[in-house]
Amino acid sequence: MPKVSEAHVEARKEQIVSAAFLCFARKGFHPTTMQDICAEAHLSPGAVYRYFAGKEDIIQSACGEAQAAEYVGLLEEALAEPDTSAMFSGLAAAFFSHFDDDGADVYNRTSLQLWAEMAVNERVRESFSSNPAAVRAGLDAVVREAQRRGDIDSGLESGAVASAIRPLRRLPAPEGDGPHDRHAGLRARGRGAARRHLVDRSALA
Template identity: 40%
Template structure:
């Protein structure tokens, strides 16, 4: 029997993952069965189970794609020379998110992954690790921005990175739930917030 090529294996796996994503987008994780995915993929039961022994394995593969793209984008930005300004890095992250915001994009799957991660401890641990790495890339960007003077040297890089990271899901939740704002409007608002001066100290009250 001729050996199956790696390209063929990868294409078959891609076929199954794409079929599962369509099913999950249509029916959600819980209402979708493995039989639904098998029918959608147009493959035999054995062919699908060879790659994904359970629905949980399929959900994990989908979760990998939903989070992995943003991780790759930020990882590349964190290595770029000269260091990327933080707003430019945020814009690149949002541009990737924007590319996945359609009806068949990964963002709607990402929201399902969040919900499933609260129920499935193994998936929750996987997602937490992925998002920790995304936040870690933001921290690298912040530390590099401290060296260029963009961020004060005495700022806490972990705190700044956590705030920057939160801006990404904050935007795409608004996009999905309300239809806006667009990326340019959102970035303009972030730019304004970052330029605000700290409030003056409150004078002590006299007793």
């Protein structure tokens, strides 16, 4: 009975995720093809699919690497800091500290892709939902604390910072397509009407 070492399997997985990670940083999740990943990993499709169920599975694994557990830890440490200045420093450190070596761009870029993907992909969002919650709470706490000390104008709404996280909320599905006057929205608008907002409230249900 032949059996391969479990460490070898784990190493292969990491080889694939590492390749995917680089591809995602270059092109983003969706424009990256499985062939891109296979080429970067110097593996064939058949080999890759031995270790991962599909592309989505690889994305999930890559995101797991991007969102290291220590990230949240750093953030919470910063929040515990009683000095406001140190708090800001800690916050910045939590955001950027693990981007400070040569792998910087790859991690930074893939994290950005993840952030955008979470807004749009329910399964990814669920997998990493704990992180934005911590970030949201952390930002809000820092701003409020700074306001209490008078370092920031109390007129600045603390929730404004937290609203950066807002896009992670879900958006309603497309309408069920009842009777619809196609030109209604058009007629309502004047010629050079100021259209500060492209999307009507009605479109949000």
